[in-house]
Amino acid sequence: MTKYVELNVRSEIGELEGVILHTPGAEVENMTPENAERALYSDILNLDVARDEYKQLSGVLGKIAQTYQVKDLLANVLKDEKAKEAVIDRVCKMEPHIAIKGNTYCIKDYLLDQAPTELARLLIEGVPLKADNLTKFLSKERYAMRPLHNFFFTRDASMSVLNEVLIGKMANGVRDRESLIMQSIFDYTPGFNTKTVNPIDNPSVDPNCMIEGGDVLIARDDILVIGNGTRTTTQGIDFILAQLLSQKEEKQRHILVQELPSQPESFIHLDMVFTLLDVDKCMVYEPLIMRPNKYQTVHITIQNGKVLDIRRENNLLEALKKLGMDLKPIFCGGNGDPWNQEREQWHSGANFFAVGPGKVIGYGRNIHTMEAMNKNGFEILRAKDIIRHKVELSDYEKYVITIEGSELPRGGGGARCMTMPVRRKPVNW
Ligand SMILES: NC(=[NH2+])NCCC[C@H](N)C(=O)O
Numbered sequence: 302m303t304k305y306v307e308l309n310v311r312s313e314i315g316e317l318e319g320v321i322l323h324t325p326g327a328e329v330e331n332m333t334p335e336n337a338e339r340a341l342y343s344d345i346l347n348l349d350v351a352r353d354e355y356k357q358l359s360g361v362l363g364k365i366a367q368t369y370q371v372k373d374l375l376a377n378v379l380k381d382e383k384a385k386e387a388v389i390d391r392v393c394k395m396e397p398h399i400a401i402k403g404n405t406y407c408i409k410d411y412l413l414d415q416a417p418t419e420l421a422r423l424l425i426e427g428v429p430l431k432a433d434n435l436t437k438f439l440s441k442e443r444y445a446m447r448p449l450h451n452f453f454f455t456r457d458a459s460m461s462v463l464n465e466v467l468i469g470k471m472a473n474g475v476r477d478r479e480s481l482i483m484q485s486i487f488d489y490t491p492g493f494n495t496k497t498v499n500p501i502d503n504p505s506v507d508p509n510c511m512i513e514g515g516d517v518l519i520a521r522d523d524i525l526v527i528g529n530g531t532r533t534t535t536q537g538i539d540f541i542l543a544q545l546l547s548q549k550e551e552k553q554r555h556i557l558v559q560e561l562p563s564q565p566e567s568f569i570h571l572d573m574v575f576t577l578l579d580v581d582k583c584m585v586y587e588p589l590i591m592r593p594n595k596y597q598t599v600h601i602t603i604q605n606g607k608v609l610d611i612r613r614e615n616n617l618l619e620a621l622k623k624l625g626m627d628l629k630p631i632f633c634g635g636n637g638d639p640w641n642q643e644r645e646q647w648h649s650g651a652n653f654f655a656v657g658p659g660k661v662i663g664y665g666r667n668i669h670t671m672e673a674m675n676k677n678g679f680e681i682l683r684a685k686d687i688i689r690h691k692v693e694l695s696d697y698e699k700y701v702i703t704i705e706g707s708e709l710p711r712g713g714g715g716a717r718c719m720t721m722p723v724r725r726k727p728v729n730w
Pocket residue numbers: 340341342451454456457514515516569570572573712713714715717718
């Protein structure tokens with residue numbers, strides 16, 4: 302029996318109680334160098350190695366919190382005939398070619414015939430095109446329904462914000478079905494006891510609205526820090542703002558917006574350059590977050606359903622400090638050498654996932670970052686040693702659990718990108 306936790310996330314660092322994961326499957330290898338870019342990867346991946354590395358992440362998380370696999374959650378939803386039809390209808394609405402009778406790629410009936418577990422697999426791994434006529438035989442497409450290559454980055458397609466789930470409006474069509482699956486999971490799994498908000502269900506939403514979870518950080522229950530770049534547009538942030546305004550809360554709430562460069566691709570999300578580590582520490586890619594540059598920081602203050610104030614700030618850390626969050630930055634790639642900073646940022650060196658205040662997970666390969674963490678009081682513990690009981694987490698107060706990452710980062714992300722927390726304990730600020 303799966304033990305569900307009620308959804309509630311009010312910080313980036315509160316002790317983790319539940320998290321949604323997706324172990325990379327066949328979808329990760331279903332691409333060629335030529336279409337890796339279309340799949341949003343920096344390179345093609347070796348699945349065996351990727352899975353081995355991933356096991357370190359999921360193994361460690363399994364010792365700390367309740368973990369859920371997307372595929373299991375989805376299969377469970379699909380057991381209900383009504384839910385199954387609704388999910389397939391949603392998919393067909395988003396990818397109409399699979400539903401049009403007579404269309405070469407029509408697979409709707411085939412999908413409806415599948416048992417829950419198999420259907421869940423197909424929805425994630427894709428449905429290969431059966432070459433049973435000339436058009437299909439000559440088609441360059443290998444799939445009637447494309448694989449979701451990026452689903453192991455469960456962070457992006459849905460976001461737990463307090464006790465609701467904001468569904469991502471993905472910047473790239475290849476990730477759209479992920480959002481739909483996440484919405485279906487939360488809509489049809491009563492155990493999470495939550496409500497979903499999906500921009501596309503709102504008829505008046507701006508067509509340029511885009512929001513991905515890698516850009517949305519809950520610094521405190523009254524402060525959202527949101528990246529504005531290639532994946533989350535100003536219209537996306539305005540959608541979130543409108544949601545907050547509609548709640549008409551008496552308490553002041555804040556949105557801090559950080560503009561991001563569009564190049565290189567390792568800057569896709571805010572969590573690639575800024576993550577929270579502890580009540581008083583954060584990880585930064587220093588050239589972007591700390592140094593004066595053209596990427597602006599904007600502070601929006603909301604109260605009683607109104608925008609009280611909207612202004613530019615010098616930088617993110619100063620803005621947070623004004624709100625009572627005085628965070629000491631630790632530099633990705635260490636202090637000093639810009640090459641080390643660039644190299645380690647590229648391999649998701651700033652992308653930490655907190656399992657509690659001062660307790661985080663990241664890639665061990667980024668040695669300069671690890672050295673900086675260690676100098677700031679974090680013990681470096683290998684995930685492998687924890688899984689094998691060579692090291693007990695309870696013996697340490699502040700730590701980084703390191704996972705190996707030679708294949709996983711080629712997909713374009715790190716520990717935060719690969720985790721979608723559903724419940725955290727309150728933080729003692
Ligand atoms: N939260 C993150 N930084 N996620 C990284 C996602 C990487 C993925 N290849 C994409 O381009 O969408």
